[in-house]
Amino acid sequence: MTPDQHKAAAAALFDAERSGSQIGLLSRAHPGMGLDDAYAVQAALVKHKRAAGRRVIGWKIGLTSRAMQDALKIDTPDSGVLFDDMLFADGAEVPKGRFIQPRIEAEIAFILHAPLAGADVTREQVLAATGSVAPALEILDTRILRADPETGALRKVTDTIADNAANAGIVLGAQRHDPRATDLRWAGAILKRDGVVEETGLGAGVLDDPATGVVWLVRRLAQYGQGLSAGEVVLSGSFVRPVEAPPGSRFDADFGSFGRVSLSFAPG
Template identity: 75%
Template sequence: MITLTQTEIDTAAGALFRAEAERRQIGLLSIAHPGITLDDAYAVQAALVARKRAAGLGVIGWKIGLTSRAMQQALDITTPDSGILLSDMAFADAATIPPGRFIQPRIEAEIAFVMKAPLSGRQVTRADVLAATEHVAPALEILDTRVLRADPETGRPRRIFDTVADNAANAGIVLGAQRHAPGAFDLRWIGAIVKRDGVVEETGLGAGVLDDPVTGILWLVHRLADYGQGIAAGEVLLSGSFIRPLEAPPGSRFDADFGPFGRVTLTFAEE
């Protein structure tokens, strides 16, 4: 249920849009609007993305977040969230992110799905998802937040509503060079060893994403159906992270080794 007025939705979206452009953070929307709902948060997200599209950006896909039990429990929720990937978020494998590009970037390891056919509707099945997938690939997601992680006065952490409104903390996507048929691997057993500056920081398996990364894609299709939306051919879908987010300060280097599935690297330039 939407409880915010259209003016409140547009004001929040405008504040987030300016915060990203100015590389700064705003206060928690969940404090400014104590009665905010998930529907409100997605309405703010839609208004934010509309502003970005009006500024000339195109949609290249979707991301699914908060798929792990640990992250859901941390935010006291039982459902993932989603956001929209835009054309300025795509970075090449082994890219160096220029200084000042993000506010407080973090990194997650994921399996990406690249679609060859559209998907929409509540009737879509797991088999339909696999049939509509052109290929899967190793990926890194760059997260950033235009909302404070915690309120400086109360110490209260941001909530799911803040994250969803902020386009699910979307900031960037890096696809590895390897491409695989969706049935070539059991994606539940695809894992990654993620190093920062040569030190292993995280490991994980695809099963950490709702027991199967394909389930994440299915969840997204079904959620979009509630809003009369769907997935288009050619879009890239990030199925959800199976590691905790890793801080990415200036000068840090990341190497995600997915074994036979592939490898992705990324560097953040020194300031």
């Protein structure tokens, strides 16, 4: 893809989010589209959002589970940017029509109290820069069709990355924990939709340790001369599959002693 094509794709995604009308698969429109192209589109999309007055509050890491990587035939996670308008209070109700096809995941959030950067960052440095960890929900959405209506072809990882890694919202639970006093591999959740258990999982499902995802993110950003800032939130990756969130649904994630977090969607 050319720089102009990156910008055009980003503008189309930005308009799709505002209108609630999905665009076609970028991977079909640009068959040679690679990961660098996808992140270039995402970067152009971030510029659109900043120009519209949105403020960056952190990052999300996705595709951290072996199952999701196998499904998309990749061997690496992906990342997207969190903005201030994505933050919902614990127990909040998402307004009708806010998202197109929302889904919910349960994750562990890292809240930084110090900057973090460098291609050789270690797990210990990640933990040292983390002021606390918290239970969280991520809202996923897609501004790109999940499947091409003509060919049936499914979205590829390049589509997802370009679409800000399907990032749409974040809910933080009230509880805060010292990351070095908690075995995050065993911090898990029971995710219920409308009172029915839909998914369960453990932090170990995220690259064997949620902190490993943050290490990956910092090292990836270092390739572009970037890093994480104090005060930013990092969603370290889901350890459950995404659960569809139709209008009128309610989600409750029970992380045991680690905490709880909930969210509901207004009726349609």
